[in-house]
Amino acid sequence: MTDPTATPAVAAAPASIAAAAVAPTPRALAESMPLVQAGARWFWWIAGLSAVNVGMQHSGSDTHFVVGLGITGVVDAVFSGLPVAGLVLDALVLAFFFAMGLVAQRGSLRAFYIGGGVYALDALLYLAAADWLPVGFHVLVLFFVGKGALALREALRAQPPAVPGAAA
Numbered sequence: 001m002t003d004p005t006a007t008p009a010v011a012a013a014p015a016s017i018a019a020a021a022v023a024p025t026p027r028a029l030a031e032s033m034p035l036v037q038a039g040a041r042w043f044w045w046i047a048g049l050s051a052v053n054v055g056m057q058h059s060g061s062d063t064h065f066v067v068g069l070g071i072t073g074v075v076d077a078v079f080s081g082l083p084v085a086g087l088v089l090d091a092l093v094l095a096f097f098f099a100m101g102l103v104a105q106r107g108s109l110r111a112f113y114i115g116g117g118v119y120a121l122d123a124l125l126y127l128a129a130a131d132w133l134p135v136g137f138h139v140l141v142l143f144f145v146g147k148g149a150l151a152l153r154e155a156l157r158a159q160p161p162a163v164p165g166a167a168a
Contacts, residue, residue, distance in 0.1 A: 026107030029155050036105070036155075039148010042141050043101030043115050047094045054090045058083060066133040069093060070125030104148070109156070112149035116142055 030036045046069065053068035057076050064073070072090045079086030100115030123138035 023159055026152075026156060028107075029159070030105060030107030030152055033151055033155060035151040036107075036148045039112065039145050039151070040101050040104035042145050042148070043097045043104060043111075046119060046141065047097040047101070050090075050097070051094050054087070054094070058087060067137050068134075069097075070122050070129075070131075070134065074125060104152075107152065107156075109149060109153055112145060112152065116145045116149065119145070 024032070030040075045067075049065055049067040050069040050072055053064045054072050054076070056063055057073070071093055075089045075093070076083075076086050079089065096118070097115060100111045100118075103111035104115065119138060120142060123135055123142070126132075126134040126138065
């Protein structure tokens with residue numbers, strides 16, 4: 001006769017493997033969380049609004065939005081004699097923030113941290129110039145990016161641990 005208490009323990013192991021196999025990936029988890037998606041989209045706003053500033057700068061306008069990146073203004077000033085080189089570097093900066101938004105939306109905490117860190121460094125440029133409106137906007141954006149990152153981090157921590165040997 002078999003021991004009836006052994007059956008639940010044996011049945012529990014395949015159930016935990018099955019649960020780990022169907023646990024959502026970081027991407028699926030992030031895509032299902034509006035707060036994460038909204039936080040990640042701020043990187044796209046950074047890139048888009050900064051692109052408007054870059055376009056205005058390269059068209060000769062003296063106007064700029066407080067929502068743009070400080071580094072693009074520095075690049076444009078340094079490369080004022082080489083506007084094409086400045087535009088290429090500006091495009092690389094904008095592409096970086098666009099990529100951070102894309103990767104963060106797919107569930108990468110590193111993208112949130114790296115993108116947020118670079119944006120915080122950009123705020124230091126405005127802080128050094130005592131340009132307070134852009135500093136305030138940077139703080140606001142970092143708040144929303146941070147909310148998205150924290151939501152993703154908590155959701156990832158709540159995931160069951162991966163079971164070795166489970167379906168990949």
